[in-house]
Amino acid sequence: MGMSAEDEHTVNPKDEEWPEAEKAEKLARGAALKWASGVFYRPEKLEALGQYRSRETQRNSSIQSRLKSTVQSYLEGVSAGLEQLRSAAEEVQNVCQDLGAARWALLDSADHFQVLQQMRALMAEHVQLASVVKVLPQLFSVHEVFSHTLQLLHEQHLLEAHAELMMLEHLRDDILFQLHLRGLSSAQATVLSYFSGLQELNESLAKQLWGIVGRSLQLVQEDPVLFVSAVRIIEREEKIDDALLLDATFLPPGRPKGWRQKFYHILQETITGSHFHTACTDTTGPGLSRHLAALQRDVVAELHVVKDLMVQCVPAHYNILSICTAMYHQALTSHLQDILQEDLDKQALFLLLEWVLHVYHSPEMMSHPGLLPEVDVSALGPLISPDLVDHTERKYVVKVKASVLEWMQRTLEVEFKEWFREEEPETDYQGFFQSALPVIVMQMLNENIRVASLITGSLQQKVYSMAMEELEAFLGRLREALVQCGKEHQKDRTIPKYYVPYLLAVLNNNLALSSSVPSLHPDTAHSEVPVSLRAALDRMQRKACQLLLEELLLDLQPLCMQLPSRKWLSGSQLVSSMCEVIDKYAKDFSRVRKPIFMLLLMESERLVTSQYLRALMQKKMVCKSEEERSQLCDRLLQDATQLRELFCGLGLDRSQQSLEAVFALRELICLKDPALLSLEVLGFITKYPDVSDEHVSTLLDLRGDVSKEVRHMVLEMMAQHPQALPESYQPIFSMILVPAPELPLCLRKGKCA
Known part of the structure; x- marks a missing residue:
């Protein structure tokens, strides 16, 4: 199974040359072993060994056949390629031999080429001279053409003159182009000098063209042919410019002329300069x-x-x-x-x-x-621009404001003078005092707002806002003028003669302004008086009412100074005289419209009540007996009843009157048992929470029968039951100042230790 390294080297010398084949064989053997171990891992599978061997033998035969076919095809291709390479090598060798022969032939002809070079130079010179000879007639006629072209321009034959100008420029530019191609730049200055007249022709033509363009609106009505000729010349020049710019190899002097753009420029200058x-x-x-x-x-x-x-x-x-x-x-x-x-x-x-x-x-x-x-x-x-429109609108509003201010100042001056007239103010159809001031002011403001609405809604809103500001400032100045008038009247009550009627007219005017202001708003459906303007109108109304009540007070004070007194107790006509004064003023007050009339009536009733109560608390009188207290109670009842009936008759309901305080105060005086005063005073301060300890102490003094213990008890009870003023409560006693008690004698003299 095993094989030594020497054997392996001896048997497989080609492995050193083809290591990939050895690697492929090893991988194949490994794959085959893996496959065989997977197929024959069970003994019963060995029965199919013969079938597998036969199938694999057929597969190997098929693969070997394909390999042989592939190798054969490859070898045939290599053979054909080698044959082509051999043929190419032979052709290259032949070409090299031919090139060598040609090189030697050229070297033998070099001397002949030198002769041809001289002939080429001579030929080029001949061509140049031929070109010059060809254009000589044109060159000799240049100055004559200059003169003729100028003559045509003077006679306004513009198209003919321009045709000759184009011919001259073409001649010059062609010569310059030939010099440019041959690098003869030094000769260009001579050519330009020779054609220097072209500059004058161009300027003369351009001057006429721009003159025509400048009169184009007139010419198209009177002589359109001249204008059309000018346009045609401009278009010719534009085509020449475009062609030269498209080539871009050579650009003659003065190009591009850009005459179409100049046409628009002149037209713009004409339009701008004419109007x-x-x-x-x-x-x-x-x-x-x-x-x-x-x-x-x-x-x-x-x-x-x-x-x-x-x-x-x-x-x-x-x-x-x-x-x-x-x-x-x-x-x-x-x-x-x-x-x-x-x-x-x-x-x-x-x-x-x-x-x-x-x-x-x-x-x-x-x-x-x-x-x-x-x-x-x-x-x-x-x-x-919108920004400039807004800026202009603001400038307009500033100008309108100055005009409104001046107008209002004159109106105020006229109004102030009218207050000192020797006749009553004018009246309307219902008999109410008035002056022309509200109509004048409202018409002026309304007109300015209406005019602004013709421009834009934003301008109308700006003018409206300005009008509200100026009306508010005007009311402030009117109020100051009213105060000044009041000061003049304090110095001398006969000046102005009709002081009260004019104050009433001011109140009616103020009411008229207040009711008219909403109509000035651009959106009348959602109009309302600005808060600050409403405050100015209210201040104006309060000041006029205050001056009227001060006038009433001046007439009431001499009468109030007389009570309480023994004469008053005995049944004088003091309150009747007060009623006459009040009735007189009420008749004057009826010359103002109802809302203000009711306000004046209510304020007058409160003034009368406060003055009556103030007089009672001046410590001018102390009841010496029960009889005097009874007389005092009767007098208080009669006076309060008389005054109440007077105001009821004038239209002021009892629920709107403050005279009930006099009736309540009478109950404190009429109480027979001083020990019950604590309970009575508790009810009194509950009803009138602005009553102070000093007020109660003064009333107790008026009775003349209250001991120190009872006084202390009453004051202690008040301290234990402090009262808070309800929001809707109208103060009465807080406006009445009680005189301070006198200091002990020793303190006044400064001698107490």
Whole structure:
């Protein structure tokens, strides 16, 4: 089974040459053993050994046959390849022999080639001289053609002149190109000098062309042939430019001319220069209105000319109508921006906004039926940017604000003077005092807001916000003027003569303003008075009411000074006199509209009540006997009843009156047993929680029969039952200051130890 290394080396010398074959054989043997061990691992399988041997023998025979066939095919291919290589080697050898023979033949002919080189140079020179001789007649006639071309230009025979110009340029450029090919750059300067007249011809032609283009809108109506000739020349030059740029091997001097682009540039300058000179524009309201109207008229007319006539005179690819529309649009944009740099008045700003946002796109201008649908500025963007529109609107609002402020100041000055007139204020059809102030102010604000709405909703909102701010400031100044008027009246109550009626007129005016403000809102369906303005209106109303009540107080105070007193107890007409004063003022108050009238009535009743209670608490009188207390109770009942009936008769319901405090206070005075005062006072402070210890102590003093023990008990009870003020409670006693008790004599003299 085993085999020594020497035997292996002896038997298998080819393994060193083909190690892959040895490896393949080993792998095959291993695979065969693995297969056999898997098939014959059980004894009964050995019965089929003969079948397996026969099948494998047939398979090996088939494989060997295929291998022999493959090797035979391979050997035949190798044989054919070797034969082809042999033939190729013979052909290469033959070629090498032929090349050697040709090389020797060329070496023998070298001298003859030198003679041919001289002939080639002579031939090239001959060709050049022939070319020069051919163009000599043209070269000799160049200056004559220059003169003739200039003459044609002067006579405006543009197409003929341009044809000769093209011929001259072609001649010059051909010569320059030949020099360029032969590297004779030094000779180019001589050629350019000889053709220097071409520069003058080009300039002269260009000057005429741009003059024609500059008058194109006029020429297409009067002499379209001249304009068409200019366009044809421009197109010829464009074709020459395109051809030279496409070749790009040689570019003659002055090329590309770019005359089509120059055509558009001149057209742009013509459009811009004809109407859009800001320095010459009158920027005041009337002057700007005339200028904008002229722009509207001229732009529409000129676009009609372009659409109806110029379009027919230029190639379709010029897209002349769209380009002119864009030129006018851009020129207008720049022009309007320049105008907006000026310090414009209110009217000018309004006109500009209206023109930009409404007139420009209207059927009277860019949406003119004669221009649609070919003219379309919608794709060109806004005439001025939204930011600039917003900035202009703000400038307009500033101007309007200054105008409103000036107007309101004059209105206030007139109103202030009217307060000092020697006649009552005017009345409306219902007899209520009023002045023209609300109508003047509201008409002015409403007109400005309405005018702003003609521009944009945003401008209307800006003007509305400004109007609310200015109205609020105006109410502040009006209130200050009212205070000044009140000060003048305090110095001399005869000035103004009709002080109260004018205060009532101010209240009616304030109410009229308050009811009219919502109508100013751009959205009347959801309008409401701004909070700060509502506060200003309320402050104005409170100040006018305060001045009226101060006037009433001045007339009541002399009467209130007389109570309490013994004369008052005995049955004077003091309260009757107070009622007369109140009734007189109530008649004046009836000249204001009902909401304010009821407010004044309620405030007057509270004023009367507080003054009556304040008079009682001045410690002017102390009841000396039970009889006096009885008289005091009767007097309090009569006075309070009389006053209550008065206010009820004036329209103030008992539930709205504060005089009930006098009736409650009377109960404290009328109580016969001082020991029950604690209970009575508890009920009193529960009903009137703003009553202080000083108030109760003063009332106890008024009775004149309260001992120190009872007073201490009452005050102790109050300390144990502190009262909180309900939100809806109207203070009465907190507005009444009780005089401080006198200090002991020794303290007043400063001698106490």
